[in-house]
Amino acid sequence: MEDNKIIELLKIGRQDKAFLNLYKNYPQVEKLILSKGGSKEDAKDVFQEALIIFYEKVRNTDFKLTAAIGTYLYSVSRFLWKDEFIKRKGQQTVDLSFEFTSEEEIELQKAIEREAKFKQIESVLTQLGDKCLRLLKLFYYEGLSMKIIASKVGLKSEKIAKNQKYKCLERAKLKVSEL
């Protein structure tokens, strides 16, 4: 699939299709991580993170493709793994050269910090309970209307669902603000 089409898919909310396509780049990344002292599990995590960074870049900024997506994901994965590796071993023993400009590097570094921050938030959110989480996901991630959501989660009316959504948000806020 063409890169432009993948970006289009991401922009219209068809992440499922887009990600499946992007996984064709995974073997490369896996090979890289394995050769640089990581495990398959590491490779999986790194690639997932790279996908998220890519996704957020496409969604939140006026993203212009300057290289092939595959190349981009590979480079980002490499950067992420270097960072992770240094964190684990406390030293830089893996040679991972980069083709990032310093600006891009700063951006990636920020993305890593962002990831750390949201890992906390996400773990708190997963404690909200399945029902709340499902409702919030349906609304914010899947972008469904409250009416449809109400029927999906078995609430009597749109109004009750809406009210419940705010209650869930309130609970989430309480938990997140305690972080």
Added chain:
Amino acid sequence: MRNELEHIEIIEKYLRNELSSEERKVFEEKLKTDVKLQKEVATQRDIITGIERLGIKQTIQVAHKKYKLGKAGFNLGLGAIVLVAITSVFLWYNANNSTSTISDESILPELNELGEKQWADADKLIPSQQFTINTAIDTVIETQGGIVMYIPKGSFLDDNGNTITGNVDFEVKEALNTAQIVMGGLSSMSGDKLLESGGMFYINARQDGKTVKINPEHGIYTEVPTDEVNPNMQLFEGKRMDNGSIDWINPTPLEKFLTPVDINSLNFYPLKYEPKLAELGLDVTNKKYKDSLYYSFAWEDKQKECFKVEDYEDDLTEGARKGFLGKNTNIESHVSQISCDEFEISFIIGMRTTQYFSQSRVEPFDIDINDNSGKIGKSDITLIGNFVVSNAVSSKIRNEHAEFFASEYKNVKLITQKIKVKSSGVCGLKLPVYPEGYEVVEAIDLAVWFEKEQLNSNDDATIYEVDTTSVSDLASEASAKAVVEAESVQGINPAKIKTIWSKEFNNTLIATREFEERLKTIFGTCNDKVLDLYINNLNLDLYVIDSMAANMSSGNSRNEFLKFAERKDGKVQIDERRMKKLQKHYAEKQKIIAAAIAKTKAKFDKENKQLDEKAGKERIKHTQDEVKRKVDNHTEEFNLNLTEAYRQLGKPKPDRLDAKAIYKLRLKTGGWKNVDAYVMESLDNRETLDYTDPQTGKKAVIKYEPISITIKDETKFDRLLVYILPDKLNSFMRVEKSNLSYTEKLNELMNHNLVCLGYIGEQAYFYSKDNVTPKEYKNVELLPLSQQELKQNLNRYDNMQRKSLLKDFDYQLFEIKEQKRQDKLIARQHLREEIMPVIFPCENIMTIVEDSVNADSAW
């Protein structure tokens, strides 16, 4: 919708760009200066992003799985079977904690580890890593390639099998990846079969140039790094061939050691326990809270143990040490332990009385004491009991009987006893065996520990927190339920989990991720015995215990255990002595914990029972006070009215002692005492008296006119009381609510002060107005006051009235607190009912039916 929710809604609309341009302007203006709002907006934004990211991650996971599935399909197409093996080792030897050196070009000694002159290409091509091992200490080494070896002290033997002392040179050569294997001139051929290598390495230890042996009893515990663990890996030995290659022979399966982790990093809760707490909106991050709630479900095990007749026919003073009805065992626990088939227990109890009874029958679920009491002389040992327990299929004697018994003979200590078994093939129930001198202290400590678990953070948490120590038994019904809950549950006793989830079990197979996984299945069996199996076989390979567990279970659990067994998970090394010690610890500690928890529960129940009794007394007292107040008011007002009526009529008021006497007279007679009757009627109905004396034509008029009071924000109060203080009465009048307002009729003969008292929680709100007149007082606003201020505010009233008001205020506050306590008890019981099914999945416990009308309540 509540205020907070509306607040969230506005922020949400702002974030989603759904505000009108005007609303937006206002909001942004506020946002500029309001730091709190800024923070809230940021948090809410983060939550939305977090939710999106969770969604994304889920989608990615799905994509990953699909991707892998696709790949697997492709692989199957190859159809090849790969023979798997790990390459080998020449000798398994040691190295040390000091520095290692790598010689670029191996200078080989004359003789190899077998004392032969033969060397393979690999010996020459692969650089050697040298370690010096001090044989007097345990040593861990890590090679360049990441192989970790643990070399216990005294691991090396000389030719005669004696332990070598001093330093040993330990050499390692390794080829862990394909490149190194090829470079090292190694192949992965075993005969004519191709092996998949998990890495090849060579070790050898020498002292003074001479090869020494590894003590086969110790071995060197070795970890070879790998990306993926292949369960079929085997260890091959290398044999140097004449052509310089190495052939791999004598495959042996690898021992699979488990890696113990810090036991506190593991999760031993039942599978659905934490999700359930989360679902109920409880704090799942607080381990203390989760623990205390979970462990509060523990119960004391009544151990059923069969023993032979002859074992127990003699005097059992010795039994104290054996744990049977011990020296300091009091009657209460003794009695509640008896059960099972028929047997007879005689015992002598030390007490300074001269009672005697025997041949008391103990039926299942009942104690029926035929008291043939008689004296057997004055001595310290004077009470002899003789029970026959017959046909006790079930193992319970109801607590109330035990209590009855114990209350009859309080402080009775059992000194010695005989147990005589009447029929053969008999079982008895053993008392929990506590190590001597140990149980009481330990139990009390734990009880304290329990109480310390109190959370102070917020009110809700506290409600549930106290729960840790409670089984509510307010009503007798609840009590019965509590007993059932505590006694007849089928499942894993939380006391056992508490026993093992503790640092004592660090460095055993209990403290492994592998056991953590098993535990989830063990919970599913609801069979304590399966858990015991693992704890009592700490020295076995996990897969062996898995098979045993499979044999003990059926259905799903059985399949799961069989699957675990297939993994061939190994063991964690443990020495015999420690294992024995842990088994003993396990057996004893769980009882101590259970006893402590039971004790704490009992204490809590007792406290609540006392509070219930106290509340009951208070209420009776209050009712009596109310009656007295009304009667007194009535008397006083009647006298007042009557005096006035006679004054208006110009007649002397008959001299009477009190209103009650008048009332009697009125009933019996009539006639000229009609005035009294009219006055009484007017007072009773609180209607204006308008009486004309038929003889003189004079009139007596006493007006009653209505006052009504409405309270501002009335609904926000949990409790609202309106009092009228008539200046000529000693007490107050309570104003009742009718329809929308509080109404009363005021007697024109008196001046009236108004007092309103409201409560939200325990916060008092107060309003007072002096000299109110018959009219409507609308939207009276109550203001918050401390209890201190409240009392000060009453100072200006007449002493008697002040006292009666104070008394009523105190009572109202007491009621509020009492209500709160009751609510908590109910909430606690509900919580327990909710949690029960996830802790004991095999029990069919009725859960509270959720209010289906209110969809919200399901959340």
